[in-house]
Amino acid sequence: MSATLYKGYEMVIGLEVHCELRTKTKIFCSCPTDFGAEPNTQCCPVCMGLPGTLPVLNRKVVDYAVKAGLATNCTIANYSKQDRKNYFYPDLPKAYQISQYDLPLCEHGWLDIEVDGGADGESVSKRIGITRIHIEEDAGKLVHDAEKGTLIDCNRCGVPLIEIVSEPDIRSSAEAVAYVRKLRSILLYTGVSDCRMQEGSLRCDVNLSVRKAGETAFGTRTEMKNINSFTFIQRAIDFEYKRQVDALENGETITQETRRFDPNTGKTACMRKKEDANDYRYFPDPDLPPIRLSDEVIGALRAEIPVLPDERKKQYMQRYGLTAYDAEQLTSSRELADYFESCAAKTDYPKLLANLFLAEIFRLLPPEFGADDLRADPAHLASVAQLMGDGTVNSGTAKKLACEVWKDDIDPVSAVAERGLAQMNDPAVITEWVKQALEESPKLVADYRAGKTKAASALIGRAMAKSQGKANPVLLGQIAMELLQEE
Amino acid sequence: MEKKQILGLSVAELSKYLTSRELSAVEVTDVFLRHLREKEEEIGAFLTVCGEQAADAAAALDKRRADGETLPPLAGVPMALKDNLCTKGILTTCASQMLRGFVPPYDATVWEKLREQGTVLLGKLNMDEFAMGSSNENSSFHPTRNPRDPSRVPGGSSGGSAAAVAAREVPFALGSDTGGSIRQPASFCGVVGMKPTYGRVSRYGLVAFASSLDQIGPLTSDVRDNAIVLGAIAGKDPRDATCVSLPVPDYTAELEKGVEGLVIGVPKQFFGEGLAPAVKDAVERAAKTLEELGAKLKELSLSAVDYALPAYYVLSSAEASSNLSRFDGVRYGYRAENYDDITDLYSASRSEGFGSEVKRRIMIGTFALSAGYYDAYYKKALQVRTLIRRELEQALETCDVILSPVSPTTAYRLGEKIADPLQMYLGDVYTVPANIAGLPALSLPCGEDGDGLPIGMQLLGRAFDESTLYRVGYAFEQTGKERK
Numbered sequence: 001m002s003a004t005l006y007k008g009y010e011m012v013i014g015l016e017v018h019c020e021l022r023t024k025t026k027i028f029c030s031c032p033t034d035f036g037a038e039p040n041t042q043c044c045p046v047c048m049g050l051p052g053t054l055p056v057l058n059r060k061v062v063d064y065a066v067k068a069g070l071a072t073n074c075t076i077a078n079y080s081k082q083d084r085k086n087y088f089y090p091d092l093p094k095a096y097q098i099s100q101y102d103l104p105l106c107e108h109g110w111l112d113i114e115v116d117g118g119a120d121g122e123s124v125s126k127r128i129g130i131t132r133i134h135i136e137e138d139a140g141k142l143v144h145d146a147e148k149g150t151l152i153d154c155n156r157c158g159v160p161l162i163e164i165v166s167e168p169d170i171r172s173s174a175e176a177v178a179y180v181r182k183l184r185s186i187l188l189y190t191g192v193s194d195c196r197m198q199e200g201s202l203r204c205d206v207n208l209s210v211r212k213a214g215e216t217a218f219g220t221r222t223e224m225k226n227i228n229s230f231t232f233i234q235r236a237i238d239f240e241y242k243r244q245v246d247a248l249e250n251g252e253t254i255t256q257e258t259r260r261f262d263p264n265t266g267k268t269a270c271m272r273k274k275e276d277a278n279d280y281r282y283f284p285d286p287d288l289p290p291i292r293l294s295d296e297v298i299g300a301l302r303a304e305i306p307v308l309p310d311e312r313k314k315q316y317m318q319r320y321g322l323t324a325y326d327a328e329q330l331t332s333s334r335e336l337a338d339y340f341e342s343c344a345a346k347t348d349y350p351k352l353l354a355n356l357f358l359a360e361i362f363r364l365l366p367p368e369f370g371a372d373d374l375r376a377d378p379a380h381l382a383s384v385a386q387l388m389g390d391g392t393v394n395s396g397t398a399k400k401l402a403c404e405v406w407k408d409d410i411d412p413v414s415a416v417a418e419r420g421l422a423q424m425n426d427p428a429v430i431t432e433w434v435k436q437a438l439e440e441s442p443k444l445v446a447d448y449r450a451g452k453t454k455a456a457s458a459l460i461g462r463a464m465a466k467s468q469g470k471a472n473p474v475l476l477g478q479i480a481m482e483l484l485q486e487e
Numbered sequence: 488m489e490k491k492q493i494l495g496l497s498v499a500e501l502s503k504y505l506t507s508r509e510l511s512a513v514e515v516t517d518v519f520l521r522h523l524r525e526k527e528e529e530i531g532a533f534l535t536v537c538g539e540q541a542a543d544a545a546a547a548l549d550k551r552r553a554d555g556e557t558l559p560p561l562a563g564v565p566m567a568l569k570d571n572l573c574t575k576g577i578l579t580t581c582a583s584q585m586l587r588g589f590v591p592p593y594d595a596t597v598w599e600k601l602r603e604q605g606t607v608l609l610g611k612l613n614m615d616e617f618a619m620g621s622s623n624e625n626s627s628f629h630p631t632r633n634p635r636d637p638s639r640v641p642g643g644s645s646g647g648s649a650a651a652v653a654a655r656e657v658p659f660a661l662g663s664d665t666g667g668s669i670r671q672p673a674s675f676c677g678v679v680g681m682k683p684t685y686g687r688v689s690r691y692g693l694v695a696f697a698s699s700l701d702q703i704g705p706l707t708s709d710v711r712d713n714a715i716v717l718g719a720i721a722g723k724d725p726r727d728a729t730c731v732s733l734p735v736p737d738y739t740a741e742l743e744k745g746v747e748g749l750v751i752g753v754p755k756q757f758f759g760e761g762l763a764p765a766v767k768d769a770v771e772r773a774a775k776t777l778e779e780l781g782a783k784l785k786e787l788s789l790s791a792v793d794y795a796l797p798a799y800y801v802l803s804s805a806e807a808s809s810n811l812s813r814f815d816g817v818r819y820g821y822r823a824e825n826y827d828d829i830t831d832l833y834s835a836s837r838s839e840g841f842g843s844e845v846k847r848r849i850m851i852g853t854f855a856l857s858a859g860y861y862d863a864y865y866k867k868a869l870q871v872r873t874l875i876r877r878e879l880e881q882a883l884e885t886c887d888v889i890l891s892p893v894s895p896t897t898a899y900r901l902g903e904k905i906a907d908p909l910q911m912y913l914g915d916v917y918t919v920p921a922n923i924a925g926l927p928a929l930s931l932p933c934g935e936d937g938d939g940l941p942i943g944m945q946l947l948g949r950a951f952d953e954s955t956l957y958r959v960g961y962a963f964e965q966t967g968k969e970r971k
Contacts, residue, residue: 045593046726049813051586051694052573052595056728086809086856088833095812152818281856283865286699286806288728 009210009245012218013170013237014131017183019162019193020138020201021064027137027160028055028098035199039143039153047158049093054287057082061160062105062291064192065135066301068162069106071190071308072130072183076298080105081290082135087278090152091140099136099163101282105291106133111186112310113178114328123325128179129167136161162192168207168218173237177230180204185309185332196368197228204233209254210244219244220254224261224268230367236261240268312337320350326358335371339378346382349389356385356402364406380405384412392416394423396469425472427479430463433471434480437463448484456484493518494655498564498712501658505563508552512545512563516607519565523609523656531631532641532651534570535578536610541565544607561719562605567657569648570611571618572703573692574598577608581694582626583616585814585821585840595692596727597661597703597720604719609657613647616842617811618668618696620644621914624905625844632901633676635940639898642672648706649676659707659716663693665700666799667893667918670930673706674893674943677932679713679960680706682918684950685925686731688717689724695810697803698729700922710931710960714738717953733951741954742961747781749959752886754787757917763896769934769942770892773963777890780962785886791878792920794871799919800912801855801868807845808852814840847908876924883926883949888959891917893930893943921947929956931964 026033029046046053066076083101109130114123138159143151164183170176184195184202195202209221224240227233239261244254256274261267309331316327331337340357344350361381366373384405388398393416401412401421416422424430437459438445444462447455460480464471488504493515496504504510520538527533548563568574571581573591580586598608615625623631623646631646633639634654641650645662649672652660662669664682673680681704688703695701705716718739723732753774758767778784816822816836823835841849855864882889894914904911921928926947933944944963948956 045591048818050591050593050819051579051581051589051813052571052591052692053593054691054727054729056726084809086812088812088815088830090817090829093813093818095815096809279858281809281853281858281861283805283809283856283861286697286729287695 005213006242007245007249008213009241009248010171010213011237011241012168012209012211012221013176014168014207015166015170015176015179016205016207017164017166017180018203018205019068019164019187019195021061021160021162022191022193023058023060023064023160025058025060026158027058027061027135028158031158033159035196035201037155039151039155041155043154043157047093048154049157055098055285057288057291058160061135062293063301064160065105065133065162066293066298067190067305068164068187068192069109069133070298070302071186071305072106072109072111072133072164074106074109074130074133076106076293077103078293078295079103079290082285082288083282084285086281089139090150091142091157093140093154093157097137097139098285098288100134104132104134107131109133111179111182113175113182114325115175115178122323125324126175128169128175131165131167133162133164136163173234173241176206176237177234180230180233181332182309189306189308189334191306197230198368200228203228206233206237206240208237208240208244210241210248219248220256222254222256222268223258225258225271227261232261232263235263235266236268239266243268306334309334309337316354320344320354322351322354326354329358329362330354333369335374336365336369339374343378343381343385346379347385347389349385352389352398353382353385356381356398360399360402361406364403376405376409380409380411387412387416391425391472392422394470394473396464396473397421397423400469421470423472424467424470425475427475430467430471430476431479431483433466434463434476434483436466438483445484456480459484490518490522494522496658497709498561498658498707498715501564502560502715506558506560510563512548512552512607513542515563516541516545516565516609519657520609523651526634526654526656529632529637530634530650530654530656531629532613532647532654532656533567533610534580534582534613534626534628534647537577537608540577541607541609548605548607559604561601561715563607564605564659565607565609565657566601567609567612567648567651567660568595568598569614569645569660569662571614571663571694571696572598572611572661573694574608574611578611579694580611580628581617582614582628583841583845584627585837587821589820591692593692596689596724598692600720600722601661606719612645612651612660612662615644615646616845617694617807618644618663618665618701619807619844619848621667621671621911622899622901622905623647623650623672624901625842627842630901633898635677636898636938639900639940640675642675642894642898644668644672645680645706646672646675649673649678649680652676652678652706652708659705659712661703661716661720662706663696663701663703664918664922665696665803666915666922669704669706670918670928670943670945671894671914673930674932674941675898677941677943678706678708679710679932680704680930681713681717681953681956682921682928683717683721683953684927685922686729687721687927687951687953689722689727689730691724691726691730695806697806698810699806700799700803702922710929710957710964711739711742713929714742714953714957731951736954738954738957741958744958745781746777746959746962749782749888749955750785750886751777751782751959752785752787752882752889754789754792754882754889754891756789756792757891761895761913761916762892763936765936766892766895766897766942769936770890770944773933773944773968774890776966776968777959777963780966782959787882787886787889789878789882791871791874795875795920795923796912796916798868798871798875799915799923800851801864802872802923804848804852805855805865805868806852808849808856811841811845811849816840844908872923875920879920879924879926879947880949887948887955889947891945891947893917893945897936897938897940897942917945921945926950927953927956929953929960931960933963933968
């Protein structure tokens with residue numbers, strides 16, 4: 001995944017991920033946090049910041065944030081406090097956001113991602129530092145209506161957020177995506193958020209600068225705010241990287257600014273220069289006492305953390321003989337991993353099953369799936385791997401069957417019997433199919449004999465088509481090569 | 488009972504006659520409402536009078552009593568609230584154009600408690616805009632006059648509360664105190680005012696001026712009434728995270744214990760330069776009186792309190808600049824008529840909606856929190872705050888209460904100081920240490936000056952030890968020397 005350098009520059013990326021916590025009620029009042037309700041039906045005087053109201057911290061928010069911190073190897077503060085971040089905006093009813101400034105709940109964490117660059121195309125593990133995780137309240141939403149003008153929906157005001165700030169350890173868009181995926185996976189495992197990027201419950205700010213490869217000083221960075229899909233993260237980074245490099249190569253200087261990524265054009269554009277940036281005048285919120293956490297409380301929260309993706313990944317590598325990269329994919333979601341394991345328990349060929357998941361099932365899953373999307377009977381998927389492993393069907397048939405199981409939950413054993421999908425292992429029959437293919441494609445045969453070895457795979461494909469995909473591919477390949485070399 | 492007699496009754500007496508049904512709530516409410524309407528032309532203590540609601544509430548209470556229900560002791564006692572305390576369905580303006588017409592959809596906790604106690608709300612009281620000021624002249628509606636001399640200010644910012652009690656428009660009122668806003672008007676008007684320990688009374692529903700300093704407290708005619716009312720409003724509130732869960736004692740229980748054996752600290756720094764001779768005399772005489780009653784006097788030297796005033800103005804203004812940011816003309820309150828864009832809407836609405844003192848504090852506070860100045864101002868003020876708190880706590884290990892004047896002068900004339908904000912700020916010098924340290928302080932009358940204007944003394948005590956302050960105040964009050 002380490003990117004090829006553009007004009008000799010490398011990019012340096014730090015990410016700020018905002019994640020809505022899955023608490024039942026808001027951070028400072030008892031309004032519900034459900035997404036998608038009618039505007040202004042989930043708010044009260046407190047989250048609307050009416051004069052005289054006071055915030056009272058929801059302890060669940062602290063618990064969840066501490067769990068997120070523990071799951072990402074952070075040190076948890078025994079003493080932290082909440083601060084006001086002051087700025088005017090119509091979606092911010094108090095004109096300040098309650099956040100944490102200099103004493104966050106969690107600090108000095110890290111997580112590992114799988115990146116390209118190992119021997120033989122294998123991945124290697126890379127550690128990305130997590131500077132801090134702090135709690136804060138979300139703002140409301142502005143709704144622009146053609147007739148009524150700009151309207152304010154306060155439902156989101158006071159929904160609890162954690163902000164997870166990474167170290168500037170990321171060097172490519174692929175690493176950035178891998179980092180957010182891993183973070184999302186850990187947060188989902190820990191159960192602190194549903195991390196739905198489309199609903200905005202997970203959003204990402206990208207800080208990016210470039211420098212000549214080998215330099216150690218950082219360049220001037222720009223920030224791209226509120227990117228809410230993996231694709232957009234990757235596109236925004238790739239565009240901004242080249243833009244900065246080209247600007248420097250043209251003798252321009254990069255100015256520190258906030259930029260907006262436009263998914264329609266694929267470009268980033270300046271929103272706000274640094275000089276126009278707010279002075280947030282942070283100071284400790286006098287309405288909220290400091291947060292004190294004893295080691296006992298932190299220990300109790302640690303005990304509630306489930307087996308995390310990295311541990312499961314190691315188990316998969318050992319138990320199923322998977323590569324680190326494949327194991328990482330399979331364990332990225334707790335629901336998916338649970339599901340995979342219930343399938344794997346029913347077959348003697350879990351590695352084949354894993355390959356079917358990676359090659360076929362992953363393509364069929366929506367980008368953000370939940371347990372509801374994992375509906376096919378695990379026994380059916382397991383029997384596809386079983387049929388393939390014991391040689392009843394070949395890999396091509398197995399892939400097709402796996403897709404059918406996924407979509408319609410068919411029983412693969414009866415499908416093989418009813419539709420005659422069993423693999424053909426008889427050399428005589430296979431030889432007949434190969435001969436037919438060679439006879440019908442004299443040009444390919446001539447090409448092969450003239451030294452174009454690639455023609456062989458085309459001929460093998462045609463022979464396989466003759467078998468309607470049922471031939472044992474290994475046998476078919478051997479026979480085809482023998483016949484081609486004989487004549 | 489005669490109308491005049493009813494008006495002269497204390498909260499304790501009203502409670503007794505209402506409970507025994509010698510007086511009806513309707514009768515009492517009616518008498519006070521009539522008297523209030525007569526006095527208001529001159530005094531101007533009220534911003535809103537809720538006569539109809541009060542009469543209805545009183546009638547409902549009488550009916551419940553007639554039906555044989557036992558009501559809480561304060562049921563039927565009329566009162567009024569400073570207009571920065573939110574009252575559901577009733578205007579709450581903070582005496583600001585910014586909140587002209589604002590009707591909160593919820594009640595402040597103190598009003599909820601007093602309503603459950605059956606007190607009858609007669610209206611909302613005038614104040615300096617957003618509680619910023621010491622004379623009530625910063626009300627953007629009208630000034631309040633001192634009932635003891637209508638050419639003079641009632642003090643502030645709870646000037647309406649003090650004046651209403653002094654003029655017997657209500658038997659008691661609630662005010663709020665950020666740097667002396669209950670105690671100083673109490674002293675100017677000759678009534679009793681308590682600033683409780685920070686965290687003793689819930690601030691939920693008090694429109695915040697400076698959240699770490701604000702406390703709500705009672706203004707009453709005498710010490711016993713004050714103790715009764717504090718008992719009714721104090722206590723834990725799950726809606727205020729800064730409110731503590733300590734049990735609320737019966738504040739009247741120790742009133743008659745006397746001062747024998749108590750040590751009264753007298754800090755020499757509080758009797759120096761800038762103190763009017765009449766005030767100095769009266770407070771020193773009060774110290775003597777307490778000594779005669781059996782208390783021991785102990786001279787104290789408090790050096791950190793010299794910095795209390797600058798620290799107070801930095802901290803309170805910094806918090807205010809943030810607390811008052813929500814008044815932006817977008818969702819409620821005043822909005823400018825003409826503006827170009829959202830930034831302009833903010834600045835026009837705030838420029839037009841706030842008065843000059845409020846704008847001055849917002850500017851000071853914004854400056855003190857700005858990048859590059861935070862350390863020199865806000866952070867330093869926080870450090871000073873720690874020093875002052877420590878010094879007062881240490882002093883209170885050697886004595887039970889600290890005696891001082893409330894204000895350097897007696898009530899001044901309307902217009903006399905309004906042009907000089909710094910002079911006005913200096914008037915808070917004796918009261919701000921209690922807020923800075925979060926300690927309770929009682930202001931009660933201790934004499935009069937040559938013009939017959941009341942002088943107040945302040946008793947500052949240990950955290951959550953309001954009982955001792957009431958005990959000392961009551962002992963002094965019983966000598967009758969407050970009227971001299």
